[in-house]
Amino acid sequence: MQHCIVGSGLIGSFIGGVMTANGQQVDLVARGQWKARLQKPITLTDYLGNRAVVTCSIAQSKTADVIWLTVKCTGLHQVIDTLRDRVESHTVIVCCQNGVGSHSIIQQAFPQHQVLRAMVPFNVVLESEQHLHKGSEGSLTLEKSNNTHLTQQLADALSHSLIEVHTTENIDAVQWAKLQLNLGNGVNALADLPVKSMLEDRGYRRVIASLMDELLTVVEHSNITLPKVAKVHGKWLPTILRLPDWLFSRVAKQMLDIDPTVKTSMWWDLQNKKPTEKDFLYGAVLKQANSLGIEAPMNEAMIRLIETTEVNISNDNSRSGLLSPELCNMLNICAKN
Incomplete structure (x- = not known):
């Protein structure tokens, strides 16, 4: 062939x-x-x-x-x-x-x-x-x-x-399971940190957990059964991500077993001033939620925050990552407005 x-x-x-x-x-x-x-x-x-x-x-x-x-x-x-x-x-x-x-x-x-x-x-x-x-x-x-x-x-x-x-x-279910993991991409891009460093900070993990909660609600209402595509099944990830840092480092040791330099594709897109896949990630959750008549405010807020960051980067060569308290605060504000 x-x-x-x-x-x-x-x-x-x-x-x-x-x-x-x-x-x-x-x-x-x-x-x-x-x-x-x-x-x-x-x-x-x-x-x-x-x-x-x-x-x-x-x-x-x-x-x-x-x-x-x-x-x-x-x-x-x-x-x-x-x-x-x-x-x-x-x-x-x-x-x-x-x-x-x-x-x-x-x-x-x-x-x-x-x-x-x-x-x-x-x-x-x-x-x-x-x-x-x-x-x-x-x-x-x-x-x-x-x-x-x-x-x-x-x-x-x-x-x-x-x-x-x-x-x-059943590739549909597999893609939804992968999408759940990809919800951390935007957090990584906004934090401007390697994935390992991001996951070691409970503040960032809490944001990712909230985004995942909304996806899990969407797939449950859509009668989609997520397969296991990582070492931990997706339904347990929000709970594990919210653990205190000292406990997370023990319970989720395998999640941190990655190269310390790895960053996500969305980080690379922002770094190179390219359009991100926000509409195909957070937008997919929001679109499905809307079709079911339920809300996904955190995923909607992520779209707006990434969009703002894209515009800012296109007008300025420099950017600084958001600390986890900043990101939590900005998303909560975005989700309420």
Whole structure:
């Protein structure tokens, strides 16, 4: 099979690199500094010590059997023309975006094609110019196709010591479970801290717990049963996050077992003055809540606060992270107004 990664940034390049290490035929579509970077050997590592060195192929083939779409939710509309140049009648498109429902943009643009979804749980950082590092745990979960052989081919293309792969028939529930974890992304971006440092502060954890409470209420009213996508089931996370620091560090030791430098994708977006995925994360919770006639004031407040931060950053090169008391106070004010 001929694979193509469209959107070869941190996640896309890591996935494409792993496929290359597996001996797959894969082209990577990249621009600017990423295109230059991928024309040289790339080192792939993870927090467990696994390692591979690969030389990727940059957009050689015109079309592909499988397109792995790894652009951000905010870039889906812009990439449609690129996809049209690469799809054939049999091409399968795998959407690897955060959030819930973003794949519908691709389904509407390509109604005759099979569009599958993948949940990518881990973070990837650029350790050095030619070194991509997966700094957190999690199994990539693929939506099962009606074609069992195709599902197995896709899983085999990715399965490697650097990436654990699972498949599921209920990707909707998996994406909601992943969305619950992603609700910490905006907090991390506003705090301007590594994820580990953020989680060591109860104030930030209380904000994340409040955001998660609203999501759990939404999925309960939607009759969605969340699967376990991390070492702790999502229904227990708000309680654990609210524990005092000394107890949290003991009970949730595995949650803190991540590289101390890891930051979320939303932090990177703010850092690079790019639009964030706020509408596909907090907005997805708010949209579902509205459809059910219930409220999600904390998630609504996060959208407004991140939006304000985006505007401020676009007008000023500098920014300082919000301390947890500041963030708690601002969100409470936002949620009440």
